Amino acid sequence: MQTPFIRISNLTKHFQMGGTTVRALDGVDLDIPQKSFTVVMGPSGSGKSTLLYLLGGLDRPTSGQIAVNGLRLDEMDENKLALFRRQTVGFMFQSFNLIQSMTAEENVGFPMQFAGIPSKERTRRSKVLLEQVGLADRGGHKPSELSGGQQQRVAAARALVNNPNLILADEPTGNLDTTSGIGIMQLLADLHQSGRAVLVVTHDPRMVRFATHKVFLLDGKVVSETEYRAASLE
């Protein structure tokens, strides 16, 4: 059997809060294959976001190993991590994180500046991606002129702009109404269909029907679905 796309072993992340240690992740082992749609579920504070950020190279583990595509994130320096984020990962956040002073098109093109892609090519690719997420006519609008669902679509286009293999989304529907939320879920499913690995942190049970893999977190530990259901009933 070949090595999985993502391999996490004995991963811990601790935070020092005053005198106490918060074990946000407490010995996580996880394998995620290529082109999977993984849904991470768990109650608030169970360590879902922490896991996602560690996977995206936005933070460093306290101990343990993370390998993506055979590359060990826990051994990379700052520059290599930046390169990894630029080439391999696309992020989506609950609060979109669009730059308010830029138009939709500029927001989508923003990451390509750091990759040194020429301005003409940036504009061209941004237009294509905005069209792909159904916002072809909204390229010149600022985020404040767009609905929440539309803003998250812009963020999705931005996540795709460097053509990453891995899409990480932290509660992407958390700030959206039901209809917009379903639209975003469909969009993520499409991205998965186009051959990418997608990992979504969510509370939303409707997301589960798209999942090829499910991960349940309780107090920083991965548990089975049965254990998770049992705990949820209490």
Added chain:
Amino acid sequence: MKLLDIVRLIFGNLNRRKGRVSLTAVGVVIGTAAVVILVSLAIGLQKNANEQLYGIGDLTQIQVSPSYGQGEVVYSGGGGGGGSKSTSASASSSSAPGAPKLLTNKALEDLSAIPGVMAVIPRDYMMGGLTLKYHRLESGSNVIGIGTDDLSSLGLEATQGGVVLAHGTVIIGPMVASNFYDPNQRPGQQTPAAPDLYDQQLTFVFIKYDQNGNEVHKTLTYRVSGVLAQTQGESDWSIYMQLDDLKVLNEWAMGRRINYNKDGYSLVIVKVDNVNNVLDITDQITAMGYQAYTPQSFVKGINNFYLVLQIIFGGVGAIALLVAAIGIANTMAMAILERTREIGLMKAVGATNRDVLSIFLGEAAGIGFLGGLGGVLIGWLAGYGINVIALVYLAQQSASQGGTPPSVAVSTPAWLPVFALVFATLIGLASGLYPALRAATLVPVQALKYE
């Protein structure tokens, strides 16, 4: 990240905070304008001073006088033979430090041997008193005996007659004639005009006192063979005669023989081939033990003074710029707090620490640059305005008081705006350093979560 993209992003970011950026830049504008105006003023003052100094004498001449040893000041009244017997005796016996160094003919040969020296010309003053007479008019004057027959070797030119001295003739400075007055003039009577003395016989009445304090007179006449062009220096008011002629008169005045070879000359003019060598040769002569003076060391002193003035004035402006720097640092620190999430996002989409550092350093430098640009412009315009106003005022002043009006009040050399602009930009860069470093080293996940 491409440089053009960085620059575009920086100015885009500055543009979206126009209000705060311009308020911060005002400090830089004031500081830069102050640097430009004050340094220009110092340079203008120096230019004026140098213009006025132009007449202080030939800058290729060094005046060398003998040194009479430390503490042992026997030098009495500037005469070539004025030194006492003991002084001249010790001159031949010793050349130890502190011993007298006299300007004998041997010394003149040594001076001539210095590379770059074109001529070594001894000169001497008139001992005793003198009254000049021309018809009914009288005058006193400064008589110089000069050890060359050709005054052109001192850089002097004639407006009437020539500059070659012959036995029994004198060459006079252009202002000498205006010194003549009528001793019998009654109050209310008109002052006589200055006589044209060229080719006229001048009567010299030499005066000395004998042992009993009685005045003794001696009267001689000399023909004026030339009138010198104006130099604004000593020569304007002086009468030049041959050193040998003067020696005879001084021997009469002192009642003893003068031996220049033994007593030395009181003053020697060393003429140097090139202005740039003057200070160097002056130092060599001083090292030989003589006293050497050149107007150039004076000019150099003045220039040093104005350099110090420039530095002080520039420093005042620089202090204003430092205050502005604190403003920039503050604005940048605020910007980084407000844009923490944006920094987190930049990192999430692949910006390196260096990219973030460049952007925020660039924004700080950009504020410095924009402020500097405004300051240079304002400083330059203000300098221009000051010139227009000051020159009108100064021209009126010199019209009522005489003298040539200054050509500039404030002078801005081309390097100054360039320097000020670069300096303001660097100040911005330096004040952005700490905030930008903080931004660059933020942990991405914490920046993204920042509220």
